[in-house]
Amino acid sequence: MANLEVINLSHSYGPKQVLQGVNLRVEAGQVVALVGPSGCGKSTLLRAILGTHPPTSGKVLVGDKFVDQPTRDVGIVYQHYSLYEFLTAKQNVAFGLMLDQTSTPFRWFNYPAWHKLRREHLQQAEQFLDKVGLLSARDLYPSEMSGGMRQRVAIAQALIMEPSVLLLDEPFGALDEATREELQLMLLRLYEENVRAREEGHVPPYTVIIVTHELNEALFVSDRVVGLSQYHKDGANGATIVYDRAAPVFRPDEPKDLSRFVEQKEELVRCIFSPNQQKDHRAFITFWTDHEKAGIAQPSA
Ligand SMILES: Nc1ncnc2c1ncn2[C@@H]1O[C@H](COP(=O)(O)OP(=O)(O)OP(=O)(O)O)[C@@H](O)[C@H]1O
Ligand SMILES: [Mg+2]
Structure with missing residues (x-):
């Protein structure tokens, strides 16, 4: 297939x-x-x-x-891809996983499980930042990054979702x-x-x-x-x-x-x-x- x-x-x-x-x-x-x-x-x-x-x-x-x-x-990254300005590189990369794997009630009412999952997501985000050569910038906000760094974060953000195809x-x-x-x-x-x-x-x-x-x-x-x-x-x-x-x-x-x-x-x-x-x-x-x-x-x- x-x-x-x-x-x-x-x-x-x-x-x-x-x-x-x-x-x-x-x-x-x-x-x-x-x-x-x-x-x-x-x-x-x-x-x-x-x-x-x-x-x-x-x-x-x-x-x-x-x-x-x-x-x-299917993931996509454009020429001018926007990151969430209020999240760090690592949080930006983890964001999609959080949306995909948890719901708002889960995050509110099952805090210990959410906390553990959140830690796992952030660890995975670090791995993907490493793949795009950006581990050392993991705590920077988009406003502190160059255009190239922002595109790397966008690519890590797409890759962490393990799409069948990345566009x-x-x-x-x-x-x-x-x-x-x-x-x-x-x-x-x-x-x-x-x-x-x-x-x-x-x-x-x-x-x-x-x-x-x-x-x-x-x-x-x-x-x-x-x-x-x-x-x-x-x-x-x-x-x-x-x-x-x-x-x-x-x-x-x-x-x-x-x-x-x-x-x-x-x-x-x-x-x-x-x-x-x-x-x-x-x-x-x-x-x-x-x-x-x-x-x-x-x-x-
Ligand atoms: N929403 C739309 N409504 C009407 N025409 C459109 C729309 N989107 C694209 N087009 C037209 O369709 C054609 C193909 O557009 P498209 O953006 O897919 O080309 P492209 O190959 O990506 O171009 P570029 O290399 O400039 O990015 C163009 O003539 C464009 O003007
Ligand atoms: Mg085009």
């Missing part, structure tokens, strides 16, 4: 069709970069997966459940270059946890879709790149997936050698940005068939 399956999804705003026939299957542990021209419908697709804006037609499956409203199975919509878009690179490395470290889990026979814990308009970032942080674009034969009826291939996998301690993927970047640019309506985009949707060729069986749906 895939962590996420988008089946023949289309979306219109009034008479304007934005997305058509989007199909995408994402397995546990994949970090998928979603790229495409501005306004092609990337955020619309994420909102359908999140469940806040169900599609006009088609389905979204997370695990074995159809999505028709937001649940804790990141241009999460580093507002950060300066150096901070952005630090956060990219943070994602690579999370990916390493996936690799380790797989080697040890466990289900990899982090499944991510990251929207970015930076193609270098897309290829650097992901293990798979998906291109969404209106530039295809039937483009007047909305964007669809025109590119789906494996991306080179980098380790966090490896130099960020961009030259290794110049060709793939050019291929991606041609696929998603070139307004040649006649090209056959299916030739670039090869992620699962490439997998099969490499001897890795395609997981059954």
Whole structure:
């Protein structure tokens, strides 16, 4: 069973069709970069997966459940994600667990049990802050943090809920270059946890879709790149997936050698940005068939 399956999804705003026939299957542990021209419908697709804006037609499956409203199975972090200003980093990260696992009467009338649970939540919050490299900032309030730190807290806040899929919509878009690179490395470290889990026979814990308009970032942080674009034969009826291939996998301690993927970047640019309506985009949707060729069986749906 895939962590996420988008089946023949289309979306219109009034008479304007934005997305058509989007199909995408994402397995546990994949970090998928979603790229495409501005306004092609990337955020619309994420909102359908999140469940806040169900599609006009088609389905979204997370695990074995159809999505028709937001649940804790799907997390999201935006470019300008707001934290609770009156809570510290640690309290912000623990907040979702508290809401999910306790009710107000429970907190009022079963104080000892609540107190114990609260301590556990805060301990877990520390673990997740550590994963995003922010343990030492656990007692800071958002007003005392930089933009990069706030985004890390937001990501920890989403990860602690252990979502089947974490959606990141241009999460580093507002950060300066150096901070952005630090956060990219943070994602690579999370990916390493996936690799380790797989080697040890466990289900990899982090499944991510990251929207970015930076193609270098897309290829650097992901293990798979998906291109969404209106530039295809039937483009007047909305964007669809025109590119789906494996991306080179980098380790966090490896130099960020961009030259290794110049060709793939050019291929991606041609696929998603070139307004040649006649090209056959299916030739670039090869992620699962490439997998099969490499001897890795395609997981059954
Ligand atoms: N609520 C809405 N009502 C009407 N049109 C909308 C609405 N939300 C988005 N759109 C339109 O749908 C198209 C896709 O928008 P969307 O925000 O999904 O694109 P995007 O790929 O995320 O763009 P960007 O890269 O700029 O973030 C755009 O043309 C946008 O103007
Ligand atoms: Mg967007």
